Amino acid sequence: MANPILLGFDSYSLRAWQWKATRLIQFTAEQKLDSIQLSSLGDYESFEPAYLQKVREQASAAGIVIDGGIGCICPSSKSWSPRYGTPAQYLELGLKVSKAAGARSVRCFLGASSDRLSPGGIDAHIENTVKVLRSVRTQALDAGVIVAVENHSGDMQARELRTLIEEAGKDFVGACLDTGNPMWVVENPLVTLEVLAPYTVTTHIRDSVVFEHARGAAAQWVALGDGCVDWKAFMTVYKERCPTAVMQLENITGRPPQVLPYLEPDFWKAFPKASAAEFARFVSMVKNGHPLMQSMVVKDPPGVDAPEYEAALRVQQRRDLERGFEYAKKVLGVGARWRV
Secondary structure (H helix, E strand, C coil): CCCCCCEEEEHHHHHHHCCCHHHHHHHHHHCCCCEEECCCHHHCCCCCHHHHHHHHHHHHHCCCEEEEEEEECCCCCCCCCHHHCCHHHHHHHHHHHHHHHCCCEEEEECCCHHHHHCCCHHHHHHHHHHHHHHHCHHHHHHHCCEEEEECCCCCCCHHHHHHHHHHHCCCCEEEEEECCHHHHHCCCHHHHHHHHHHHEEEEEECEEEEEEECCEEEEEEECCCCCCCCHHHHHHHHHHHCCCCCEEECCCCCCCCEEECCCCHHHHHHCCCCCHHHHHHHHHHHHCCCCCCCCCCCCCCCCCCCHHHHHHHHHHHHHHHHHHHHHHHHCCCCCCHHHC
């Protein structure tokens, strides 16, 4: 197979293991993957040049591509934290660390679902995020690192993220396409892909179940292959429109189903500009969907239960991620290194 789509994973998939960059890269090599997204500055033991060079050399020696990452960069979002200074300073640090580690992109995000109901709605937060992005344009271009903005947990629909990217500048801003988060903005992941494919530089590939509920629908994240996403149709579009974007699995299991009460009028206050045609495609997915009909340890994030429960969650995270690798390789035909 000539030039297959590269396969990797986002470090958050193994969050309960608390591994740092060198161990994560080792695991990536053991799984015969092509890439890894180190999606948090917490994945690094140090920001010192010598350490980051070590990370870079380890990945290069194993033939592994790195994508970098940080968190929220919107100063008006409820998700914003000043731990690393201003949003611009945080993004500048993310660019610097990512470049030193050899990353091609640095993933970041606007916020979360609660931002949609704040004064000015999501548009106000998009405007503020665009200002932050524009302020680091020179640094990003000099570093040769693309800023990949994620459609995060309920913050933006695909068309809104497309607007953000175009207003900030397509020459240095792209998309980190997440296939699980569209559930929380009642969007079919195929719509998300169709809208964002031209801007996609990296991804969070995740499966979901979605099914009818008395208040509208309910959705839950599951291991790749266990859900309701039409991966055959998804891969057809992906191969045509963004074949150079790495498929990074971001496996998040262990969380209960979440109700999407779209039959209730108040739900739509968060989506005043939603497309009826696009919502209809989500409803079709719901009506053809199903709940997860197998066991799952429901407990995430870790930290408050018995050690035995925490251990079970760790085992599940790794097991489900590895099952996802097998599905991506054998069913979706993704990945290069495992073929050798």
